[in-house]
Amino acid sequence: MKTTIRFLGVVILGIGLFSGGCTQKSAPASGSLKNPEAAGQLKTFVAEKEAQVDALAGEPDVSVFKPFFTAVDKGNWLAISNAFAKLERRAPQYEHSGPSDERLHGTAWEAVKEIWGAYDAFSAGGGKYSMDFGTNIIGSITPGSVYFGGTDPGRFIVTALQKSHVNADPFFTLTQNALADSTYLDYLRAMYGGKIYVPTLEDSQHCFEDYMEDAQTRMAKGKLKPGEDVRMVEGKVQVSGQVAVMNINGLLARVIFDKNPGREFYIEESFPLDWMYPYLEPHGLIMKINRQPLAEMSDEIVRRDRDYWTKYVTPMIGDWLNPDTTVKEVTVFAEKVYLKNDLSGFKGDRQFVQSTGAQKWFSKLRSSIGGLYAWRAQHAADASERERMNDAADFTFRQAFALCPYLPEAVFRYVTFLMNANRGADALLVAETAAQMPANQGKDGEQIRGLVEQLKKFQKAK
Numbered sequence: 001m002k003t004t005i006r007f008l009g010v011v012i013l014g015i016g017l018f019s020g021g022c023t024q025k026s027a028p029a030s031g032s033l034k035n036p037e038a039a040g041q042l043k044t045f046v047a048e049k050e051a052q053v054d055a056l057a058g059e060p061d062v063s064v065f066k067p068f069f070t071a072v073d074k075g076n077w078l079a080i081s082n083a084f085a086k087l088e089r090r091a092p093q094y095e096h097s098g099p100s101d102e103r104l105h106g107t108a109w110e111a112v113k114e115i116w117g118a119y120d121a122f123s124a125g126g127g128k129y130s131m132d133f134g135t136n137i138i139g140s141i142t143p144g145s146v147y148f149g150g151t152d153p154g155r156f157i158v159t160a161l162q163k164s165h166v167n168a169d170p171f172f173t174l175t176q177n178a179l180a181d182s183t184y185l186d187y188l189r190a191m192y193g194g195k196i197y198v199p200t201l202e203d204s205q206h207c208f209e210d211y212m213e214d215a216q217t218r219m220a221k222g223k224l225k226p227g228e229d230v231r232m233v234e235g236k237v238q239v240s241g242q243v244a245v246m247n248i249n250g251l252l253a254r255v256i257f258d259k260n261p262g263r264e265f266y267i268e269e270s271f272p273l274d275w276m277y278p279y280l281e282p283h284g285l286i287m288k289i290n291r292q293p294l295a296e297m298s299d300e301i302v303r304r305d306r307d308y309w310t311k312y313v314t315p316m317i318g319d320w321l322n323p324d325t326t327v328k329e330v331t332v333f334a335e336k337v338y339l340k341n342d343l344s345g346f347k348g349d350r351q352f353v354q355s356t357g358a359q360k361w362f363s364k365l366r367s368s369i370g371g372l373y374a375w376r377a378q379h380a381a382d383a384s385e386r387e388r389m390n391d392a393a394d395f396t397f398r399q400a401f402a403l404c405p406y407l408p409e410a411v412f413r414y415v416t417f418l419m420n421a422n423r424g425a426d427a428l429l430v431a432e433t434a435a436q437m438p439a440n441q442g443k444d445g446e447q448i449r450g451l452v453e454q455l456k457k458f459q460k461a462k
Contacts, residue, residue, distance in 0.1 A: 035126075037127075037131060038130060039075075041160060041161055042118060045115070045161075048164060048165065048166055049111045050069060052191075053112070061103055062108050064087070064101065064103045065087070065108065067083050067086075068080070068083040068087060068112060068115075072115060072119075077119060080116070080119050081116075081119075081120070084112075087109075087112070091104040091105065091109065092104065092105050106183060107186055109183070110184060110186075110187035111187070114165070117152055117155065117156030117159075118157065118159065118160035120152065121152050121153040121157045121160075122157065122160070124153070124357035125157070125355060126355050126358065128351060129351075129355055129357070129358035130153070130157055133157055133358070133361055133362075134153075134157040134158050134160070134161040135161060136284065137154070137268065137284070137286055140266075140284040140285065140286065141170070141266050143170040143171055144171060144263060145263055145266060146171065146257075146263050146264070146265050146266075147171050147173050147266045148174060148176045148265070148267040148268065149175050150175065150267065150268045151270050151361070153357075154268030154270070154361075155173070155175045155177075159173050168191070168192060168196075172192055172196055174188055175270075176249050176252075176267070176273065177271070179249045179252035179256075180204070180207075180245055182204060185199055196263065197255075198256070199259075203252065203255050204252065207252050207255065211239075211244070211251060215228070215230045215239055215244070225243055226243070227241050227243040228241060228243040228244055229243075230244070246270075246273070249271075249273075250273035250275060250276075254275055265288070265289035266283060266286055266287065266288050267286060267287050267288075272368075272371060277372065277375045278293035279292070279293055280294075280372050282369045282372065284308060286365065287369065296376070296381070297373070297376050297392070299388075305369065306323075306392070309399060310399075313362070313366075313403060315348065315349055316348050316349050316362070317348040317352070317403065318346060319347065320347075321333075323391070325398065327426040327429055328429065330398050330401055330402050331430065333402060334402065334437075335433060338353070338405055338406070339437060339438070356439070359403055359404040359407070360404050363400045363401070363404030363407045364400075364409060364410070366396060366397075366400035366403060366410075367396075367397065367413050369396055370393050370397040370400055370413060370417070373389050373390075373392040374390075374393040374413070374416075374417050374420075376392075377389035377393060378420075390421065393417055394417070397413065397414040397417055398414075400414070405434055405437055406434055406437035406440050406448075411431065411434040411448060412451070415430055415431055415451065419458075424458060424459050424462070425459070427455055428452070428455040428459060431455055432452055434448050435449050435451075435452050
């Protein structure tokens with residue numbers, strides 16, 4: 001979905017990170033919503049959100065949501081999906097061809113999106129891995145902390161599995177992806193106002209202005225980021241794309257971080273936010289945002305992260321992957337298991353191999369930590385530190401690729417890392433393996449196939 005935000009004469013056209021789409025969906029995999037624990041928690045979560053909607057004073061007529069809640073109460077996933085799609089097609093904050101319904105804008109609508117997001121994420125990951133994903137993240141976070149959930153499962157599954165999202169029990173859950181939307185900030189204030197600092201309209205104005213000034217300056221110097229579209233249209237600055245929106249979201253996330261100095265912060269990354277990197281360290285499946293920048297990533301932090309993830313992924317894909325495993329061995333595994341579906345000798349979980357949602361989720365999490373190590377390597381104070389961080393990044397990216405060899409983010413990040421290390425042959429091997437995967441056939445695989453061609457040309461030119 002595309003989000004259009006109008007603010008102080010500046011038009012920002014961004015790609016929304018909330019997944020769902022406006023098309024009818026197939027029913028989820030068998031058993032994905034039949035897990036008793038998951039179903040029970042979802043029921044409790046929905047009741048809390050329905051009560052939140054019913055209690056809203058001054059909101060538009062909330063009866064527009066009745067068909068959606070009726071479908072939710074019946075527990076019919078396809079009916080829930082279709083009911084949400086009908087609402088989504090009329091929501092004014094998204095681009096669509098038909099008329100907009102102004103009732104689909106406000107705190108009640110935000111609560112409805114939370115419910116849909118939870119059902120959609122649970123259906124994608126299946127009961128087992130959805131629960132595992134959410135409970136592990138929740139268990140790793142100190143009560144009373146602030147947690148930024150970035151991807152759909154990182155936001156919605158964690159939200160649904162908390163004791164109470166509304167009461168921030170055990171911690172405050174929000175998403176960095178929607179902070180540029182004033183409606184979402186209103187929603188946060190309705191829940192958390194007085195408990196934590198939520199950016200004000202003035203804060204939003206300052207962040208928009210700061211970004212636009214910085215973007216104009218960098219445009220004049222030819223230093224815009226890849227994917228950052230900045231132009232002058234009728235005397236106004238217009239920026240478009242995910243990069244621009246996430247830069248503004250990042251500035252607002254920084255306001256929340258700075259204005260709540262007494263709380264710990266954690267993040268499940270969706271889009272890298274530059275200011276955070278000096279403060280980040282791996283923390284289980286996610287990352288912790290430290291109060292002060294880390295001079296370096298200690299050996300203890302790296303060892304703890306490596307041991308945690310090695311233990312975590314072994315039941316999923318087996319115990320064959322270690323720091324000495326070559327890129328070639330990883331690609332051979334990927335082809336055998338994910339392309340040929342040959343599970344002879346496979347010591348992992350066959351349910352994981354059948355769950356594309358779980359594969360993507362955990363690969364994304366591991367790839368994000370790999371990105372942190374790669375950033376540390378690029379900003380290392382000396383050659384020894386650079387080598388240590390490169391080693392950590394390499395192993396982390398190999399794990400991410402083994403978990404999901406067709407996830408574009410894991411592929412592009414690892415290929416970029418390998419090319420920066422002058423390992424073009426390994427980069428091409430990773431890209432070619434990814435391009436073979438069923439998920440990258442057809443239009444969905446155009447970027448990966450284009451990457452392969454670029455790498456081949458580079459190798460030929462050497």
